[in-house]
Amino acid sequence: MPKSKDLPTMMDVAREAGVAVGTVSKVVNHQPVGEEFRAKVDAAIEKLGYQYNSAGKALRTDSTGIIALIIPNTIHPFFAMLTNYINMALEKRNRRMFLCFSEFDQMKEDEMIQLARTNRVDGIIALTYNPNLHIPEDVAFVTIDRFFSSSVPCIASDNFAGGRMAAMKLYELGCRHLAIMRTGSTLTNEPSKRKDGFVSACVELGVRFEVVDMPDDTPLSVFMETVEKQIHDPQVPLDGIFFGTDLLAWQMMGEMQKKGIRVPEDIQIIGYDGIRMFGEQKPVVSTIVQPVQEIAETCVSTVLSSHMATMPSLICLPVHYEEGGTTKDHMAE
Amino acid sequence: MPKSKDLPTMMDVAREAGVAVGTVSKVVNHQPVGEEFRAKVDAAIEKLGYQYNSAGKALRTDSTGIIALIIPNTIHPFFAMLTNYINMALEKRNRRMFLCFSEFDQMKEDEMIQLARTNRVDGIIALTYNPNLHIPEDVAFVTIDRFFSSSVPCIASDNFAGGRMAAMKLYELGCRHLAIMRTGSTLTNEPSKRKDGFVSACVELGVRFEVVDMPDDTPLSVFMETVEKQIHDPQVPLDGIFFGTDLLAWQMMGEMQKKGIRVPEDIQIIGYDGIRMFGEQKPVVSTIVQPVQEIAETCVSTVLSSHMATMPSLICLPVHYEEGGTTKDHMAE
Numbered sequence: 001m002p003k004s005k006d007l008p009t010m011m012d013v014a015r016e017a018g019v020a021v022g023t024v025s026k027v028v029n030h031q032p033v034g035e036e037f038r039a040k041v042d043a044a045i046e047k048l049g050y051q052y053n054s055a056g057k058a059l060r061t062d063s064t065g066i067i068a069l070i071i072p073n074t075i076h077p078f079f080a081m082l083t084n085y086i087n088m089a090l091e092k093r094n095r096r097m098f099l100c101f102s103e104f105d106q107m108k109e110d111e112m113i114q115l116a117r118t119n120r121v122d123g124i125i126a127l128t129y130n131p132n133l134h135i136p137e138d139v140a141f142v143t144i145d146r147f148f149s150s151s152v153p154c155i156a157s158d159n160f161a162g163g164r165m166a167a168m169k170l171y172e173l174g175c176r177h178l179a180i181m182r183t184g185s186t187l188t189n190e191p192s193k194r195k196d197g198f199v200s201a202c203v204e205l206g207v208r209f210e211v212v213d214m215p216d217d218t219p220l221s222v223f224m225e226t227v228e229k230q231i232h233d234p235q236v237p238l239d240g241i242f243f244g245t246d247l248l249a250w251q252m253m254g255e256m257q258k259k260g261i262r263v264p265e266d267i268q269i270i271g272y273d274g275i276r277m278f279g280e281q282k283p284v285v286s287t288i289v290q291p292v293q294e295i296a297e298t299c300v301s302t303v304l305s306s307h308m309a310t311m312p313s314l315i316c317l318p319v320h321y322e323e324g325g326t327t328k329d330h331m332a333e
Numbered sequence: 334m335p336k337s338k339d340l341p342t343m344m345d346v347a348r349e350a351g352v353a354v355g356t357v358s359k360v361v362n363h364q365p366v367g368e369e370f371r372a373k374v375d376a377a378i379e380k381l382g383y384q385y386n387s388a389g390k391a392l393r394t395d396s397t398g399i400i401a402l403i404i405p406n407t408i409h410p411f412f413a414m415l416t417n418y419i420n421m422a423l424e425k426r427n428r429r430m431f432l433c434f435s436e437f438d439q440m441k442e443d444e445m446i447q448l449a450r451t452n453r454v455d456g457i458i459a460l461t462y463n464p465n466l467h468i469p470e471d472v473a474f475v476t477i478d479r480f481f482s483s484s485v486p487c488i489a490s491d492n493f494a495g496g497r498m499a500a501m502k503l504y505e506l507g508c509r510h511l512a513i514m515r516t517g518s519t520l521t522n523e524p525s526k527r528k529d530g531f532v533s534a535c536v537e538l539g540v541r542f543e544v545v546d547m548p549d550d551t552p553l554s555v556f557m558e559t560v561e562k563q564i565h566d567p568q569v570p571l572d573g574i575f576f577g578t579d580l581l582a583w584q585m586m587g588e589m590q591k592k593g594i595r596v597p598e599d600i601q602i603i604g605y606d607g608i609r610m611f612g613e614q615k616p617v618v619s620t621i622v623q624p625v626q627e628i629a630e631t632c633v634s635t636v637l638s639s640h641m642a643t644m645p646s647l648i649c650l651p652v653h654y655e656e657g658g659t660t661k662d663h664m665a666e
Binding site: 031038075083087094096097100119277278 | 365368372406409410413414417420429580583608610612613
């Protein structure tokens, strides 16, 4: 594959940075080099848009043994679990991970894509909400929970089946007026299907239901308005809510208890994710559990696969329901 | 510094691995190289104990921009928080992190030390329980919560002050028969001082106290025996417990509630760490909060410091008390 005349060369980078070509070579190859030099070369690479190996995926048979994981943070327990199992899956295969946080910097993805294009990482696994992400075809890129295009494999829990499962379970436990409440309405992604699956099952069951689908950072009081209104519905009071995440379910449980609404006596609630206190106890709310370990394994085996072209574009992994004290499972037994 | 004749050379590694010297050079410098080659070279490096740059710390002026973090996992919320803030501190300085789990493999530390000695990482931050760890002098190594020697800086929260603070707080809240309960008795490290500080304050206060200091994995029933015996003490019933970690406090709270012992009405409890549900709520128990962000910043600035020799060997960062529903703070106000 002949290089286009327009593409900057290593020599261009060296000239721009005011360093020797050997120094540029060291930087793009993670070799030890003085810090000021690395900073200068990085700046020049960025300025010129230099790509160390522009021949792309087809020619990529070499490996650095490094995969980048882009994730908002490791504070939220779901992200912490994902990071844990992805790193375990990489270590098992003798790979190492660059951990990159996207939360405070929407340019992180581009930075990592640049590292991948210059062959300084072998591939990227990303859980990102960046709406403007452009993923080049020549980079081994796997996303979690977010479908970009058929050439970028997306790994997710079976969100649609999970939403259906939540509705079915609430119905089975005696609820006759359901609601789905979630945030994230502004970005259509895989988790949006939790709502779609829930609605699909409600329609099928012929049960009454509400949909409260709001943007991120909606105050809890907005959801409480619907709860307080519908719980006093004279015909069929609201008695079962499926929340888009365990975090929202857990926060709303607190709000409801402040108002004297008892969980699960007055309202049964089911969340989504499978968050456990200290990572090892029973779930903090009754929940649809994501198969985090399987998601992690699949991300790693997919990003490392040399046959990326033959991979499915969306892989959904099965979820299951687990009781966590916010539903009447034991009373129904 | 002349090389000893006994030290293996890059040529020895190449011969052992059956590859070209250039291939060995690529591997030790994180350059892209075919996977089988990398595996062969890694095996040969390990077998021969080859060190890429044996001249040591004194000559280390170059940098790869990579720091290894060794931590048991990212599932436990305290480890997840530490990982989060250490990675943020590294990203702020344009460094990247290799995340290494030590939980299932006590050899991880040695592997990373080997990478550091061959200049493939700039330094190591480790929270490790490995009792047999040998840290060579020529590696930039910082530990969390564990003192190895005066040449290895140890960063920790002020465990002793935290233990004192817990005793003082329980006393201030009306407790007159205290106990410290913890696991980890087999390894003397910085967290052991939580007990020492607690005892120091109890002696000073002249208050009655129990010490239940057990090995890891001690079943909760062992701690419950002391609770059930001392709570019925005819003179001064047990009414305040300081647990070595929030996890133990939280687990024991569950056990006590099963036995009809009310928290905080019958017994007030304080944990240690500052774990919050979903990382953003109020602490799960009343607790001595570790300054995780400051610990992370200090670890990173210390490991990157080029004047490691002048660093203190133990840096203790201040803790504070925070109410979490398991103490009578509001009743006392």
